[in-house]
Amino acid sequence: MALFNPKVFLTLTEGKLEGTEIKQSYKYLNALAGVFKNETARAEMDQDALIYEVQAYMPVEEGKSGGLFFGNSTIYPGKVDQEYFMTRGHFHSNFDTAEYYWGVKGEGYLILMDENRKIWAEKMTPGSVHYIPGKVAHRVANTGSEPLVFNACWPSDAGHDYESIAEHGFSARLLEVDGEPKLVEE
Ligand SMILES: O=P(O)(O)OC[C@H]1O[C@H](O)[C@H](O)[C@@H](O)[C@@H]1O
Numbered sequence: 001m002a003l004f005n006p007k008v009f010l011t012l013t014e015g016k017l018e019g020t021e022i023k024q025s026y027k028y029l030n031a032l033a034g035v036f037k038n039e040t041a042r043a044e045m046d047q048d049a050l051i052y053e054v055q056a057y058m059p060v061e062e063g064k065s066g067g068l069f070f071g072n073s074t075i076y077p078g079k080v081d082q083e084y085f086m087t088r089g090h091f092h093s094n095f096d097t098a099e100y101y102w103g104v105k106g107e108g109y110l111i112l113m114d115e116n117r118k119i120w121a122e123k124m125t126p127g128s129v130h131y132i133p134g135k136v137a138h139r140v141a142n143t144g145s146e147p148l149v150f151n152a153c154w155p156s157d158a159g160h161d162y163e164s165i166a167e168h169g170f171s172a173r174l175l176e177v178d179g180e181p182k183l184v185e186e
């Protein structure tokens with residue numbers, strides 16, 4: 001029987017994925033128009049600033065059921081006015097599909113909102129494990145001064161629904177208030 005090396009390698013202390021099949025994407029500030037509370041402040045900042053990047057290992061076709069995807073996200077530190085740099089956030093298109101996130105480096109919060117717009121946040125630190133139930137929108141904000149790195153695992157048929165967040169947003173935002181992160185209702 002043949003012996004094989006793994007197709008993908010995860011650096012445990014960095015959260016980075018290595019391998020020829022890893023897809024890499026970059027989110028710059030210019031792609032996040034309308035995402036932050038203070039759009040005027042966002043528009044006045046350097047539009048080429050890298051806010052977050054995502055690596056994904058997708059061993060089956062996206063949308064096919066039965067598979068699992070594996071990801072790595074790095075959110076750089078910074079704020080738009082009082083609001084921490086964060087991912088766009090999404091529900092899953094296949095609404096009742098769950099996901100795991102876990103913290104690897106840095107610190108921040110996973111912001112979760114259910115279908116009734118009830119919202120809460122879980123602190124992310126190296127080793128924190130977060131179960132994101134189905135029907136719950138999720139986004140991550142970096143509240144620290146170093147990059148926030150986390151890994152994720154989600155079903156291959158989950159999909160990303162960005163439209164409902166683009167239309168209605170999250171019901172609260174993670175803002176720096178008196179030097180501390182605070183989940184402030186919209
Ligand atoms: O897609 P966003 O809401 O911008 O979040 C960025 C990414 O975060 C994690 O890595 C998830 O596993 C990805 O599925 C998601 O795409």
Ligand SMILES: [Fe+2]
Pocket residue numbers: 090091092099138154
């Ligand atoms: Fe997701």
